[in-house]
Amino acid sequence: MTGKDGMITQVDDIGWEKHLAARARRMESSVIRELLKLTAQPDMISFAGGLPAPDFFPIREVEEACHYVLQNQGRTALQYSPTEGFEPLKEWLADTMSRYGIWVEPDNILMVNGSQQALDLIGKLFVDPGTRILCSRPTYLGAIQAWDAYEADYQTVPMDDQGMIIEGLPEALDKSQHRPRFVYVLPNFHNPAGTTLTLERRKQLVDIARRYDLVIIEDDPYGELRFDEEDITPIFRLAPERTIYLSTFSKTLAPGFRLAWVVAPKPIISRLVQAKQGADLNTGAFVQMVAYDICERGILRQHVRRLRGVYRSRRDAMVDALHEHMPQGVSWTVPQGGLFLWVRTSDQIDTRDFMQKSIAAKVAYVPGFAFYPGGKGGEHSMRMNFSYSNEETINEGIHRLGMAMKKELAGG
Amino acid sequence: MTGKDGMITQVDDIGWEKHLAARARRMESSVIRELLKLTAQPDMISFAGGLPAPDFFPIREVEEACHYVLQNQGRTALQYSPTEGFEPLKEWLADTMSRYGIWVEPDNILMVNGSQQALDLIGKLFVDPGTRILCSRPTYLGAIQAWDAYEADYQTVPMDDQGMIIEGLPEALDKSQHRPRFVYVLPNFHNPAGTTLTLERRKQLVDIARRYDLVIIEDDPYGELRFDEEDITPIFRLAPERTIYLSTFSKTLAPGFRLAWVVAPKPIISRLVQAKQGADLNTGAFVQMVAYDICERGILRQHVRRLRGVYRSRRDAMVDALHEHMPQGVSWTVPQGGLFLWVRTSDQIDTRDFMQKSIAAKVAYVPGFAFYPGGKGGEHSMRMNFSYSNEETINEGIHRLGMAMKKELAGG
Numbered sequence: 001m002t003g004k005d006g007m008i009t010q011v012d013d014i015g016w017e018k019h020l021a022a023r024a025r026r027m028e029s030s031v032i033r034e035l036l037k038l039t040a041q042p043d044m045i046s047f048a049g050g051l052p053a054p055d056f057f058p059i060r061e062v063e064e065a066c067h068y069v070l071q072n073q074g075r076t077a078l079q080y081s082p083t084e085g086f087e088p089l090k091e092w093l094a095d096t097m098s099r100y101g102i103w104v105e106p107d108n109i110l111m112v113n114g115s116q117q118a119l120d121l122i123g124k125l126f127v128d129p130g131t132r133i134l135c136s137r138p139t140y141l142g143a144i145q146a147w148d149a150y151e152a153d154y155q156t157v158p159m160d161d162q163g164m165i166i167e168g169l170p171e172a173l174d175k176s177q178h179r180p181r182f183v184y185v186l187p188n189f190h191n192p193a194g195t196t197l198t199l200e201r202r203k204q205l206v207d208i209a210r211r212y213d214l215v216i217i218e219d220d221p222y223g224e225l226r227f228d229e230e231d232i233t234p235i236f237r238l239a240p241e242r243t244i245y246l247s248t249f250s251k252t253l254a255p256g257f258r259l260a261w262v263v264a265p266k267p268i269i270s271r272l273v274q275a276k277q278g279a280d281l282n283t284g285a286f287v288q289m290v291a292y293d294i295c296e297r298g299i300l301r302q303h304v305r306r307l308r309g310v311y312r313s314r315r316d317a318m319v320d321a322l323h324e325h326m327p328q329g330v331s332w333t334v335p336q337g338g339l340f341l342w343v344r345t346s347d348q349i350d351t352r353d354f355m356q357k358s359i360a361a362k363v364a365y366v367p368g369f370a371f372y373p374g375g376k377g378g379e380h381s382m383r384m385n386f387s388y389s390n391e392e393t394i395n396e397g398i399h400r401l402g403m404a405m406k407k408e409l410a411g412g
Numbered sequence: 413m414t415g416k417d418g419m420i421t422q423v424d425d426i427g428w429e430k431h432l433a434a435r436a437r438r439m440e441s442s443v444i445r446e447l448l449k450l451t452a453q454p455d456m457i458s459f460a461g462g463l464p465a466p467d468f469f470p471i472r473e474v475e476e477a478c479h480y481v482l483q484n485q486g487r488t489a490l491q492y493s494p495t496e497g498f499e500p501l502k503e504w505l506a507d508t509m510s511r512y513g514i515w516v517e518p519d520n521i522l523m524v525n526g527s528q529q530a531l532d533l534i535g536k537l538f539v540d541p542g543t544r545i546l547c548s549r550p551t552y553l554g555a556i557q558a559w560d561a562y563e564a565d566y567q568t569v570p571m572d573d574q575g576m577i578i579e580g581l582p583e584a585l586d587k588s589q590h591r592p593r594f595v596y597v598l599p600n601f602h603n604p605a606g607t608t609l610t611l612e613r614r615k616q617l618v619d620i621a622r623r624y625d626l627v628i629i630e631d632d633p634y635g636e637l638r639f640d641e642e643d644i645t646p647i648f649r650l651a652p653e654r655t656i657y658l659s660t661f662s663k664t665l666a667p668g669f670r671l672a673w674v675v676a677p678k679p680i681i682s683r684l685v686q687a688k689q690g691a692d693l694n695t696g697a698f699v700q701m702v703a704y705d706i707c708e709r710g711i712l713r714q715h716v717r718r719l720r721g722v723y724r725s726r727r728d729a730m731v732d733a734l735h736e737h738m739p740q741g742v743s744w745t746v747p748q749g750g751l752f753l754w755v756r757t758s759d760q761i762d763t764r765d766f767m768q769k770s771i772a773a774k775v776a777y778v779p780g781f782a783f784y785p786g787g788k789g790g791e792h793s794m795r796m797n798f799s800y801s802n803e804e805t806i807n808e809g810i811h812r813l814g815m816a817m818k819k820e821l822a823g824g
Contacts, residue, residue: 215428
């Protein structure tokens with residue numbers, strides 16, 4: 001109803017639920033998003049988000065690039081642009097990806113609004129109600145959220161410290177009455193598990209995908225943020241005929257641009273382009289051209305080198321602090337790169353219930369259940385982000401968490 | 413297959429079609445997008461796109477805003493941000509919309525990546541396979557494209573020069589076995605028809621929506637670009653309890669920002685936020701903050717005033733040129749604002765077939781069929797954009813089109 005000044009003070013509820021599509025009933029607000037709101041309190045140390053370190057954003061370089069793009073190509077930057085993406089940026093990406101084994105043409109690339117949009121468009125193209133998806137448990141919660149909206153079903157595979165366990169997979173597929181349509185993999189510095197899939201397992205997975213005619217979704221947001229050892233051949237390189245590869249500028253340049261890309265065989269890029277036309281017409285030309293300027297001047301490469309050093313040192317700080325402050329029986333992964341590690345608590349702690357006490361102690365994490373389709377599993381696990389906070393804060397946060405856990409184990 | 417240097421020279425087709433979801437089979441590339449590619453030839457005069465005039469983009473002001481935002485809030489601008497949108501921008505919008513009768517709070521607003529994303533999210537929330545949508549014929553092709561992807565069905569209503577014909581609608585609804593879930597309306601300067609729905613008809617439509625329990629989608633991208641007469645009360649104002657209102661910066665500021673917004677009752681905003689989390693997490697903070705700076709400094713208001721003058725004069729140029737160059741029997745709408753007018757040719761011309769001859773004569777339009785669900789209808793109509801080209805070019809283009817039509821009518 002509108003009040004006398006026209007302001008809507010109270011609007012009748014027309015019973016919106018009955019107007020909604022069936023899929024809308026399965027959508028839920030992301031656990032992470034809701035948690036982030038809780039953790040916005042002052043003095044909170046949050047390991048919950050997946051945020052890059054804002055102190056290291058290349059702000060001055062972005063400003064120079066904005067200036068250059070607007071001065072020289074302002075009329076193109078502010079106009080509608082092709083759905084496929086800004087061609088010079090796609091050429092730069094094709095060239096750059098060849099260094100880590102992905103040899104493609106610009107026409108194999110589609111620019112999207114963050115990798116989350118790639119996950120959504122893949123859902124739109126490949127997921128019917130009840131379509132089965134093969135993935136690790138745990139797996140990236142954003143993927144679950146994207147595909148739940150298309151009423152997906154999941155077949156999950158356990159993980160160890162080398163990533164998804166491939167042994168036993170053919171038997172599980174043979175036994176399952178309902179064959180998955182695709183397999184979703186995060187091969188490098190898995191979110192949330194922090195593990196890296198070995199080359200041997202990548203090859204085994206490709207063999208299985210070929211045998212069972214599975215499409216492979218290779219989600220690689222952190223691949224360039226490797227601290228230790230050597231790059232491992234991407235799955236795309238091993239099976240270019242059936243792999244859709246996702247990468248992003250969110251972790252290397254800045255998430256505020258919402259800029260990521262998909263690499264796939266051309267018939268699939270055409271389909272993704274159609275889906276993106278209906279979803280949002282095109283990714284903004286302005287941010288693409290600014291990102292291109294930064295890439296092309298060699299700034300991104302330098303910047304990534306710097307970030308690797310910063311994040312390595314923060315990972316080390318978190319691992320050292322875990323050694324120092326955690327009670328007996330707690331273990332964790334030591335990722336070779338990326339933003340996250342995965343902590344396994346003792347069986348006495350349910351990380352979902354314990355969240356409240358942790359927040360009271362002014363430290364936050366994401367409880368493991370958020371990374372399991374349907375929320376079943378991960379009761380004794382938590383995801384910890386080490387990219388956002390500096391070493392001192394990390395140590396203090398882990399100290400608080402360890403204290404709270406010890407108190408809990410001693411009976412609260 | 414990978415060649416000896418690792419480049420993917422030829423990739424086996426694994427038979428992707430069989431992996432696709434049912435809905436993907438209904439997706440087609442936008443006719444407009446494909447046409448735009450054809451019309452990229454030199455010397456072509458294109459009335460086909462829906463592009464704002466690039467000569468008038470406020471490039472210097474955008475540059476100043478980028479500078480200000482990065483200098484003062486760079487760490488926020490480049491980081492992840494709330495799905496709901498940048499709060500100060502939503503406050504500014506709530507305040508500004510109150511001038512034309514939409515009195516809401518910032519929590520009634522969701523920022524999206526262009527209105528096309530709003531159409532997509534509405535499809536995701538409200539469209540099951542076979543869900544019926546009530547809309548005018550013709551209607552906006554981007555809406556058809558968004559909702560075809562969710563396997564919508566359409567019930568269409570004819571239009572006259574005052575917009576959708578409401579008389580007869582209750583009878584049509586009573587007769588139809590399958591009740592529509594929502595009605596889609598473009599009340600101001602309709603795309604493609606150029607018509608404006610009268611206040612009387614808006615009220616009748618609201619009565620019908622209440623009687624038949626229909627949600628109303630009010631798509632208003634051009635409302636601020638009114639050249640003549642007075643603003644007409646938005647439908648949202650008449651039925652705030654059941655209307656979802658869409659507007660955008662693409663036509664007033666710049667499409668390259670990909671920035672638009674949805675106004676709706678709060679329970680629907682919450683649902684849209686959930687859908688957007690799965691679709692792309694959030695709209696870029698950077699472009700939202702830059703847009704806010706431009707709005708807040710009063711630049712947008714000045715700029716829109718200027719655009720109204722420019723586009724009015726271009727509309728006049730097109731109407732004058734049509735009078736001068738069109739053969740007998742051709743008619744057109746004279747829109748009170750916006751970017752488009754709608755031409756009805758004589759029955760001897762099929763605008764889809766004629767397209768080829770028109771392109772040969774170096775002038776392009778969008779054939780009417782593109783604006784009819786299923787492509788059935790509009791054989792003797794075409795959409796003409798008058799915002800992109802200057803007066804001289806408009807006159808030359810209409811001259812070419814008139815010549816080509818006269819030649820066609822004289823037997824080719």
